[in-house]
Amino acid sequence: MAMAIAMSAEGASIDRLLAALRAVAEPSRLRLLAICAQGEWTVSELTQVMAQSQPRISRHLKLLAEAGLVERFREGSWVFYRRARVGEPARLARALLRMLPEQDAQLGLDRRRLAAVREARRRLAESYFDGHAGRWDSERDLGVDGARVEAELTRLFADLRPSSLLDVGTGTGRILQVLAPHVGRALGIDLSHDMLAVARANLDRRLARNCEVRHGDMYQLPIQDRSFAAVTLHQVLHFADDPFAVLSEARRVLQPGGRLVVVDLAAHQHEELRSEKRHRRLGFRDDEIEGWLTELGLQPAPPIRLDGPALSVVLWSASCAAAEPPLARDIERSAA
Ligand SMILES: C[S@@+](CC[C@H](N)C(=O)[O-])C[C@H]1O[C@@H](n2cnc3c(N)ncnc32)[C@H](O)[C@@H]1O
Known part of the structure; x- marks a missing residue:
């Protein structure tokens, strides 16, 4: 009995691992995973960085989330995506991310676009706080x-x-x-x-x-x-x-x-x-x-x-x- 339980638990975990491998075995989804490891992003920000249509990005994210590689969470009217932190798929994600080639042109472009999104936000924050400094509490x-x-x-x-x-x-x-x-x-x-x-x-x-x-x-x-x-x-x-x-x-x-x-x-x-x-x-x-x-x-x-x-x-x-x-x-x- 104990053996049967152990085997079925292992079976479930191998299935989960295979599902995660299938989910990530696509160039756009691998890119998305790499981006989600660098912060918490809304679909519209991810659309901007990936330069793909919103429905496509949403579909990729759904597959990655179902496979346990990224985490989706809603806060009010915003939905964020970030790399999953717990579970086997999360460990797989970490391992895959470590293996990504540093010099890959597409990943490099994604990083630059992500930096541009960040920089735009940084400038907004700077000017917002500059404008409120005198009366901040x-x-x-x-x-x-x-x-x-x-x-x-x-x-x-x-x-x-x-x-x-x-x-x-x-x-x-x-x-x-x-x-x-x-x-x-x-x-x-x-x-x-x-x-x-x-x-x-x-x-x-x-x-x-x-x-x-x-x-x-x-x-x-x-x-x-x-x-x-x-x-x-x-x-x-x-x-x-x-x-x-x-x-x-x-x-x-x-x-x-x-x-x-x-x-x-x-x-x-x-x-x-x-x-x-x-x-x-x-x-x-x-x-x-x-x-x-x-x-x-x-x-x-x-x-x-x-x-x-x-x-x-x-x-x-x-x-x-x-x-x-x-x-x-x-x-x-x-x-x-
Ligand atoms: C809500 S205020 C809080 C200020 C202060 N800790 C307090 O409670 O009175 C947030 C502060 O974070 C600063 N801030 C925002 N983004 C920052 C960043 N990337 N690096 C450093 N400071 C930042 C803002 O300029 C602002 O002064």
């Missing part, structure tokens, strides 16, 4: 009680007292100001020059002499590996088209024994935040963030949820083992 703008979030963060950092803090997407530098008394030195990084100008003025006014800010991109932090004892991402991740890539980059700069703290919205249905405030993701589920943190070799702590009248904020934190950890680039992720 993340929590107030979202109708969330900022004082409660600050109190939780302060409690955590008063306990931790890290020697150094990197605040990614620092905006007007509010988190630096709040945490300055509890950290050795702190650096804020942001893409928007106007936000940084406001942050500098704020830090100057508050005499936060242990804090400074610098221009940089959260996907490529201008920071050496393992150089910060704590990294915060406060109300930033929902703007990312590849949240996992942002977390990997944050992880890269974390010292052994360090702490990564993500504060963002819990999953919600307020679609208007996309049109009005340029959010890309409608918050995050605990299992999604914790899955990413675990994949990066971090140990997540229980999340702290602060419910507001319309939206909830969650503080997810995770620690890095004190022994020398593997770096993000060493962690098997994709062939991207």
